[in-house]
Amino acid sequence: MPRKPPKTPETPKPPAAATTEGSRIGGRVKRYAKVSTTMAGLGARLAGQKFLGIEIDRDQHARQLMQSLGDLKGPLLKVAQLLATIPNALPPEYASELQKLQNQAPPMGWPFVRRRMAAELGPSWEKNFTVFEQTAAAAASLGQVHRATLPDGLRVACKLQYPDMASAVEADLNQLGLIMSTFEAYDRAIDTREIRREIADRLHEELDYTLEAKRQRLYGDILKDEPGVRVPAIVDGLSTARLLTSEWREGRPILGFVDAPQDVRDAIALNMFRAWYVPLYGYGIIHGDPHPGNYSVDADYGINLLDFGCVRVFPPSFIGGVIMLYRALQKNDTDMAIAAYDKWGFKGLTRETVEVLNLWARFLYGPVLDDSRRSIGDLPEKAVYGEDIATKVHQALRANGGVTIPREFVFMDRAALGLGSVFLRLQAKVNWYRLFNELIADFDEEALQQRQSAALQKFAL
Ligand SMILES: Nc1ncnc2c1ncn2[C@@H]1O[C@H](COP(=O)(O)OP(=O)(O)O)[C@@H](O)[C@H]1O
Numbered sequence: 001m002p003r004k005p006p007k008t009p010e011t012p013k014p015p016a017a018a019t020t021e022g023s024r025i026g027g028r029v030k031r032y033a034k035v036s037t038t039m040a041g042l043g044a045r046l047a048g049q050k051f052l053g054i055e056i057d058r059d060q061h062a063r064q065l066m067q068s069l070g071d072l073k074g075p076l077l078k079v080a081q082l083l084a085t086i087p088n089a090l091p092p093e094y095a096s097e098l099q100k101l102q103n104q105a106p107p108m109g110w111p112f113v114r115r116r117m118a119a120e121l122g123p124s125w126e127k128n129f130t131v132f133e134q135t136a137a138a139a140a141s142l143g144q145v146h147r148a149t150l151p152d153g154l155r156v157a158c159k160l161q162y163p164d165m166a167s168a169v170e171a172d173l174n175q176l177g178l179i180m181s182t183f184e185a186y187d188r189a190i191d192t193r194e195i196r197r198e199i200a201d202r203l204h205e206e207l208d209y210t211l212e213a214k215r216q217r218l219y220g221d222i223l224k225d226e227p228g229v230r231v232p233a234i235v236d237g238l239s240t241a242r243l244l245t246s247e248w249r250e251g252r253p254i255l256g257f258v259d260a261p262q263d264v265r266d267a268i269a270l271n272m273f274r275a276w277y278v279p280l281y282g283y284g285i286i287h288g289d290p291h292p293g294n295y296s297v298d299a300d301y302g303i304n305l306l307d308f309g310c311v312r313v314f315p316p317s318f319i320g321g322v323i324m325l326y327r328a329l330q331k332n333d334t335d336m337a338i339a340a341y342d343k344w345g346f347k348g349l350t351r352e353t354v355e356v357l358n359l360w361a362r363f364l365y366g367p368v369l370d371d372s373r374r375s376i377g378d379l380p381e382k383a384v385y386g387e388d389i390a391t392k393v394h395q396a397l398r399a400n401g402g403v404t405i406p407r408e409f410v411f412m413d414r415a416a417l418g419l420g421s422v423f424l425r426l427q428a429k430v431n432w433y434r435l436f437n438e439l440i441a442d443f444d445e446e447a448l449q450q451r452q453s454a455a456l457q458k459f460a461l
């Protein structure tokens with residue numbers, strides 16, 4: 001329940017508060033510094049051992065990394081979650097250790113929040129709200145979310161960014177680059193430069209809440225005729241580059257539905273499918289972060305879609321390539337598959353590497369290749385969806401000489417894996433083939449191009 005803040009007048013900042021705030025920021029900076037040194041140290045050791053021809057104990061490295069990361073929060077968490085879904089972009093031991101990281105750093109306290117809000121909305125910012133909860137309702141990767149109520153009664157979420165996040169993102173990206181290139185030198189199955197560029201671009205964008213607000217509006221528009229998907233409306237005038245105010249959507253976590261009746265689980269899965277793939281196949285745009293915190297289930301099993309900090313707009317030809325690859329897999333046509341991968345932007349392909357990539361593609365496209373009502377898989381406990389196949393593909397790619405993965409692959413793959421694992425957990429029984437074919441029935445690259453540019457233009461994107 002919302003709590004009314006005490007209506008005490010703004011008191012001058014006591015020196016003690018300044019010290020607390022100072023040490024909190026100091027703590028964060030120190031944590032980042034620690035990550036940097038750790039990653040650099042590990043990277044150097046990895047390189048050194050390779051030079052000396054020593055068999056590397058990656059488990060041990062991963063554990064050391066984990067120990068020193070401790071309670072990190074922020075951009076690196078996001079990167080870790082992302083990397084863990086790209087087949088062997090990082091040593092799997094690292095990825096799984098990074099995935100265990102929790103957002104544990106202390107939140108900004110009320111005096112700090114008040115000053116940050118004043119910096120965003122002006123000294124009388126509190127007049128915009130009848131209620132502003134002093135304690136954060138949720139942690140965000142670059143800030144925290146407070147619940148509040150507007151004078152007209154609308155309940156809102158205020159996502160407020162921490163200060164100095166730009167430099168934190170920069171520091172993390174540098175370390176990420178170092179560790180990835182070191183690993184690559186040791187294990188040349190894939191060239192990760194494009195992946196790094198993609199992640200860097202998206203993370204930089206994530207700092208800009210004005211951009212996020214535009215994308216959230218775009219999504220609201222694209223999905224306005226989808227009865228099962230809700231996008232919170234942005235509150236004009238209360239959003240800035242570092243503060244995003246949008247309609248509060250009350251919902252339940254999707255994993256709370258794993259024991260619900262079959263028809264409920266199927267309905268949720270269908271709405272999730274529409275939320276992700278209507279924008280993709282209609283507009284070439286994808287929500288790049290299917291993390292469980294970024295959506296919730298409404299009372300009628302609709303999906304509240306949140307967090308538009310990581311949105312990828314694809315070139316229409318890439319979507320054409322995605323559909324071409326689907327047709328190639330349907331027909332078992334290797335030449336067509338080669339043409340499709342080329343359209344995706346893969347470099348350095350041979351017939352052998354195409355065979356290997358098809359292993360991965362058949363896994364990803366599996367559910368939409370089979371015209372029957374089925375569950376995505378039969379092992380709900382399977383720890384990491386697709387891990388076995390990822391390892392197999394990685395080994396085969398290494399044996400065949402490296403391949404450059406196009407940057408567009410990152411978020412396509414992430415969405416497919418993220419949704420796939422949700423469908424798996426829900427044990428939803430759906431005819432995925434029919435759902436997918438309905439979506440792509442009228443696909444036309446030219447038409448998508450026009451829809452996409454009209455939509456982007458409409459929201460000044
Ligand atoms: N409009 C909203 N309604 C309800 N909860 C929200 C809303 N926006 C954000 N949240 C909560 O805040 C958390 C962090 O917000 P999010 O936009 O995902 O930040 P980040 O981009 O840093 O992950 C979400 O996981 C969710 O729990």
Ligand SMILES: [Mg+2]
Pocket residue numbers: 141291293294307
């Ligand atoms: Mg989020």
